[in-house]
Amino acid sequence: MSIRLSLALDAGLSLEGPVSVLAPPPEADLAGLPVPVQVVQPFRPHHDHFASRGFECVPATDAPCRDAILFLPRAKAQARALVARACDRASGTVVVDGAKTDGIDSLLRDIRKRVPVEGPISKAHGKIFWFRSESSAFADWRAPDAQMAQGFHTAPGVFSADGIDPASALLAAALPAKPGRRVADLGAGWGYLSAALLDRAGGIEGLDLVEADHVALECARQNVNDPRARFHWADALTWTPSDTLDAVVMNPPFHTGRAPDSDLGRGFIAAAARILAPGGRLWMVANRHLPYETALTERFAHVEEIGGDRRFKLLHAARPSRPHR
Numbered sequence: 327m328s329i330r331l332s333l334a335l336d337a338g339l340s341l342e343g344p345v346s347v348l349a350p351p352p353e354a355d356l357a358g359l360p361v362p363v364q365v366v367q368p369f370r371p372h373h374d375h376f377a378s379r380g381f382e383c384v385p386a387t388d389a390p391c392r393d394a395i396l397f398l399p400r401a402k403a404q405a406r407a408l409v410a411r412a413c414d415r416a417s418g419t420v421v422v423d424g425a426k427t428d429g430i431d432s433l434l435r436d437i438r439k440r441v442p443v444e445g446p447i448s449k450a451h452g453k454i455f456w457f458r459s460e461s462s463a464f465a466d467w468r469a470p471d472a473q474m475a476q477g478f479h480t481a482p483g484v485f486s487a488d489g490i491d492p493a494s495a496l497l498a499a500a501l502p503a504k505p506g507r508r509v510a511d512l513g514a515g516w517g518y519l520s521a522a523l524l525d526r527a528g529g530i531e532g533l534d535l536v537e538a539d540h541v542a543l544e545c546a547r548q549n550v551n552d553p554r555a556r557f558h559w560a561d562a563l564t565w566t567p568s569d570t571l572d573a574v575v576m577n578p579p580f581h582t583g584r585a586p587d588s589d590l591g592r593g594f595i596a597a598a599a600r601i602l603a604p605g606g607r608l609w610m611v612a613n614r615h616l617p618y619e620t621a622l623t624e625r626f627a628h629v630e631e632i633g634g635d636r637r638f639k640l641l642h643a644a645r646p647s648r649p650h651r
Contacts, residue, residue: 327358330423330454331395333447335360339456342418346391348408349399354423356381364391368540371561385540385559391415394459398424398433404483405433407469414468416459425452440464478516479548481541485515485579493638494577497611498522500633500640505609506572510534510601512562512594513578517546523575524552534571536562563593570603576610592621599625599646608643 327335331354335341343361349368350356352375356363365383367373377383394412398405405428412420422437424430430453434446437455440463445455473480473487480487486494498519505527511520514535524533535550536558537543543559550557558565562576578594591612598608608626612618614637622629626643633640 328353328355328423330447330449330452331421332358333449334421334445334454334456337445337447339419339421339444341395341421342392344391346387346389346394346412346415348394348396348412350376350395350397352376354397361393370538370540370559374561388415390417393418393421395421395423398422398428398430399483400428401483401487402429402432403469403487405429406436406464406467407482409433409437410461410464410467410469413459413461413464418459419456420459421454421456423452423454427451478518478521479545480516481545484539484542484545486518490518491515491577493611493613494518496634496638497575497577497609497640498526501527501575501609503527504529505575506607507531508534508567508569508571509573509575510536510567510571512536512565512574512576512597513538514543514546515539515577516542517549519575519577520546520550520555524550524554530554532556534558534567536560536565538562563597565597565601567601570606571601572603572606574598574602574606574608574610576608578610578612580613580616588616588618591616591618595621595625595643598643602646604645606644606646608641608646610641610643611638612641613637614639 341361345361345363347363348366352372365376365381368385373383394416396408396412441457441460443455443457446453469482475489509530514520514537520535533554534556535546538561540559576594578591580591622643627645629643631639632642
């Protein structure tokens with residue numbers, strides 16, 4: 327079991343099942359919990375991690391539960407919304423576990439102003455604490471029923487929740503008028519690139535939006551109201567279309583938690599090469615300092631920079647190499 331959770335149980339935390347565990351990361355060991363557990367994890371790779379270990383997993387739920395354990399996300403608005411949701415669902419105890427780098431100390435101070443807190447226990451660069459669920463105490467922390475940014479539906483915690491990402495806007499403006507019949511948007515987020523493609527480009531017969539964040543994908547369903555769009559809650563690194571594609575567009579992530587991770591972008595490039603037809607083409611945008619050109623030239627016969635600015639570069643690749651398909 328996760329060390330802080332184990333220490334909390336030893337210190338007197340009492341849990342009654344079923345327990346709802348909200349947004350646990352893969353490193354959270356839940357195997358030793360003494361009660362039945364349902365994992366609520368909207369991020370597909372993490373969801374699949376816990377499902378493969380035998381846990382009941384769902385991307386979202388409003389069902390009542392006795393107790394809830396919340397693992398702190400990075401975004402403050404998302405963390406507050408999760409606390410409010412846990413209190414709305416739980417009739418007993420709400421447990422909060424998080425790292426100092428993700429703001430656990432700040433959240434603890436804010437919660438202490440509203441309800442009595444037990445614990446806290448500090449260990450392994452983080453803290454865990456718990457309190458009696460009081461829905462009314464956190465009513466103002468609830469996520470809005472509809473969050474809009476520049477005319478698009480977004481949600482707390484999703485990428486670029488406050489407005490159109492400037493890198494995606496740069497890529498959208500550079501995309502060709504006719505990218506191909508079958509197109510995929512890998513890491514589609516809340517759907518800005520896909521919406522721009524379907525609005526401006528001609529000749530598209532089908533557009534696959536592939537997004538690992540269930541919350542972002544639900545926003546995309548509202549933002550992309552077009553019968554040609556198909557929505558996939560999936561890990562872009564492993565997703566496979568029903569047929570090879572003519573084009574892929576993407577603004578790949580480059581962080582794992584708080585740490586920069588250019589391997590993610592390289593994984594997206596490999597995925598694009600795998601799912602594209604022999605004459606397929608890739609358009610992507612990336613921060614200018616990220617070294618993706620080597621990965622592109624290893625996977626594609628033609629690679630070029632087609633624009634950008636001081637912060638971002640626009641890259642086009644064509645003809646994926648057969649050995650990597």
